[in-house]
Amino acid sequence: MSSAPESSPPPRPRRSASVLLAEVARATQRLADAGVPSPRFDAEELAAYVHGTDRTRLHTVPDADFDARYWEAVARREAREPLQHITGRAFFRYLELKVGPGVFVPRPETESVVGWAIDAVRAMDVAEPLIVDLCTGSGAIALALAQEVPRATVHGVELDERALEWARRNASDNAEGSRVTLHQGDALTALPELSGQVDLVISNPPYIPLSEWEHVAPEARDHDPQMALFSGEDGLDVIRGLERTAHRLLRHGGMVVIEHADTQGGLVPWLFTEDGGWADAADHPDLNNRPRFATARRVAR
Template identity: 55%
Template sequence: MSRPRALVREAALVLEAAGVASPEHDAAELLAHVTGVPRARLPLLDAVEPEQAVRYDALVRRRAGREPLQHLTGTAFFRHVGLAVGPGVFVPRPETELLAGWAVDRVVERSSRPPDAVAQIRRPVVVDLCTGSGAIALSLADELPGRGVDAEVHAVELGEDAHAWATRNLAGTGVDLRLGDMDGSFPDLDGRVDVVVCNPPYIPLTEFEGVAAEARDHDPALALWSGDDGLDAMRVLERTAARLLAPGGWMGAEHADVQGDSAVAVFAATGRWTEVRDHRDLAGRPRFVTARLAR
């Protein structure tokens, strides 16, 4: 029988030596996964069974090889939901939670507006482009009813493997999930969407060596790379959002922290958008751009 505290301490040293960014956290999460005991209750665990210790050691070694923690546990947590993830799908990051929250707020705002010549009383419509695991779409489907909003939620994903994960995560939610490219997606929704939200690929091809091994070696290429300047997908998004949105509708898209000016410029340069601005994440870094389709 092994002592949990000693196992976690030894594992954290292994992970730290391997360059893992959060060794203590990951070591504890892996032991919680193996034992079935919530991480907060691990200090109350007296001992770890021998077979559990063997499984734990194997997972720690895989994590030291820079396999994503979420691939090893099979779960990624995002806002108030848990998502099944694994090879073939982009692991959702905490930074994207702010964009998802912005989208929830905008849908609520659009649902409570007074009717006018442009906006008739109807269910608000929101589209999640490049949905990946379905994280943003699932958050919308999970949170909007609690805010008193009955919305149409649509999502699209190009990668077949990622689409399979999204299908699993969005099952039973009522989200309309489709397989395909965001360019040309949802022609049946043209001109009637209230909010478009997207976490597109945005890493320049020139930055390959600088990307963390967990992402570079395990996230699908479709979710990472976007041309020489990282903005190819953002330009497609600009055209697609302009087609889908009703006048006055909102668009929000994540970008790299060095693209605070260039991502904004993609929208500001076309003349189709008003209220174009960038938003910072909790660490104070530029993180996502929002814009409103001109009336």
């Protein structure tokens, strides 16, 4: 007698998506329709912020704990308010920084600029490097350099008092802030007491041409400080001044690194001429292979 065939186990019921994940999906579509560049990421980051968790643990939020204030945050982002202004925080390399109205929000592309600077300083035969960050804004660059080059002394210069307050806040919140000295002042006349002593000058200055105003993303145009964005008809007015400041501050053999727009690739290195006391002027790409920053080495004029 043949045995009866074994019956297969009943299929497991599918686990339904949590309320929060379903709302994140709806929010993603709303943000995409509003033209937000990274709708899924932003929808998840807002959900994590409102619910006091991180993006990888959104699925653990109980349905009963869904907070309707999430939709208030989504509406603000839908209106193109910067994500970082809503959450009050920005991540830059290994730092979490406080940001908000009155200060330029640090961008991911600047991380590659800082990475180059860190490698350059480490390659120098200098026990305790002296670094100057011009147009420091939130202090992101200065604090990252202090964190990743532990024996460095870093000076950050910022003209705008509101931005400088954010930098001071970030310096006080991070252990490496004790090795960052912040100064209010014009980057073009900064720190005469350090002339000829600095190993590295770095800057993410304003570099957007005034003619490009209407093409700038609303997150930047409507929320970042105007003085942190625009710099004359070709966008290079401040960088021209920084070339002179960097030459004054740097010791012989010291390096300068300056961020610029991807459309200015090839233009900025030409400002660092041999006649002006520079060598090895070059452009470098960011992680998306777009020209992003220029570097040069100071030599005797």
